[in-house]
Amino acid sequence: MASNKLALMRYKIIDNCLRRRNRKWTLDNLVNKVAEELYEREGITSISKRTIQYDIQFMRDANLGYGAPIVIKDKKYYEYSDPAYSITQSPLSLNDVEKMKDAIGILKYFNGFSYFEEMNDLIARLEANVTHYQDESKISIQIEENPLVHGLKCIPVLHKAIREEIPVLIKYKSFKSQSPTQDIYHPYLLKEYRNRWFLICRNNRNQTLLTLALDRIQEVHEMSKKDFKPYKGVSFDRYYSDLIGVTKSEKDRPQKVILLVDAKNAPYVETKPLHHSQQIIKAEEDGSVWFRIDVIPNFELEREILGFGESMKVMAPRLLRDRIIRRMQKMVMNYTRKE
Numbered sequence: 001m002a003s004n005k006l007a008l009m010r011y012k013i014i015d016n017c018l019r020r021r022n023r024k025w026t027l028d029n030l031v032n033k034v035a036e037e038l039y040e041r042e043g044i045t046s047i048s049k050r051t052i053q054y055d056i057q058f059m060r061d062a063n064l065g066y067g068a069p070i071v072i073k074d075k076k077y078y079e080y081s082d083p084a085y086s087i088t089q090s091p092l093s094l095n096d097v098e099k100m101k102d103a104i105g106i107l108k109y110f111n112g113f114s115y116f117e118e119m120n121d122l123i124a125r126l127e128a129n130v131t132h133y134q135d136e137s138k139i140s141i142q143i144e145e146n147p148l149v150h151g152l153k154c155i156p157v158l159h160k161a162i163r164e165e166i167p168v169l170i171k172y173k174s175f176k177s178q179s180p181t182q183d184i185y186h187p188y189l190l191k192e193y194r195n196r197w198f199l200i201c202r203n204n205r206n207q208t209l210l211t212l213a214l215d216r217i218q219e220v221h222e223m224s225k226k227d228f229k230p231y232k233g234v235s236f237d238r239y240y241s242d243l244i245g246v247t248k249s250e251k252d253r254p255q256k257v258i259l260l261v262d263a264k265n266a267p268y269v270e271t272k273p274l275h276h277s278q279q280i281i282k283a284e285e286d287g288s289v290w291f292r293i294d295v296i297p298n299f300e301l302e303r304e305i306l307g308f309g310e311s312m313k314v315m316a317p318r319l320l321r322d323r324i325i326r327r328m329q330k331m332v333m334n335y336t337r338k339e
Helices: 003-019 027-042 049-060 094-111 119-131 152-164 266-271 299-307 318-336
Strands: 070-073 077-080 168-172 181-193 196-203 210-213 217-222 255-261 279-283 289-295 312-316
Touching: 003 027, 003 049, 003 077, 027 049, 049 070, 152 168, 152 181, 152 196, 152 217, 255 266, 266 289, 299 318, 312 318
Parallel strands: none
Antiparallel strands: 070 077, 168 181, 168 217, 181 196, 196 210, 255 289, 255 312, 279 289
């Protein structure tokens, strides 16, 4: 369990104790009570006295905590100086307000796509409550977005279909097709990559996973729920863990990709890894660095590599290296060919 959730549980237990005025609470009493309840709820076997002391100190803090009026009576017993006080009734701290503003900004970004229309009222109420504490502050976070991206209007019905396990009839025209096709799909996941959205699904004709770009969907309609075919493969967290982007088949396996990055760009690649598997193999005397990532070679990986231009060189595998070379040769031809 996340440490912040455990801390919140401890605060609530301490709060419940201090609200019970019919009993006197020493530090040892509070430690024992917290330990007892955490053991019953989460199986946690021990809580230190110092942890509870820090919790009480945090609860007292008006800026970071709750501003709780905790006092020590007779140099021994902890209690609230205000018998009616509870942290569940305390106002937000200034620190809480700033965090809530950032969170609302992120929610408003997602709501801007208009695919979660039910969020409109929630965001409005949150914003009204937060601005009650402070005046409008300057923008402190801005997320990349592209309102011109096509296909976003499909997200509400597809999101509902995934959540409620409903097959959908999709009219789809890929970039390679001369005319659109219609088929019934069983939707499993909506995935975003670089401001472009994709639907991971299957159709009735085969069992392989398909990836449909939402900007190529022309129509989508719900079908009978009873005909839905659930996905019984690996979790999608694992399915996409060895991938950059979305292009993959179920038979693909990751490969060891070795990249040599020059001294100027190595710090950027080190601090913003291409993939979570990235590791440094060695550093050269001139400052260039060898990196390794374990991923499936695909179009998105090639685009990442080509984006670094002459500052990144593929050392392995050979097939990927040769493909990058061929693409770079075609790039040179494009610039040297007479119009």
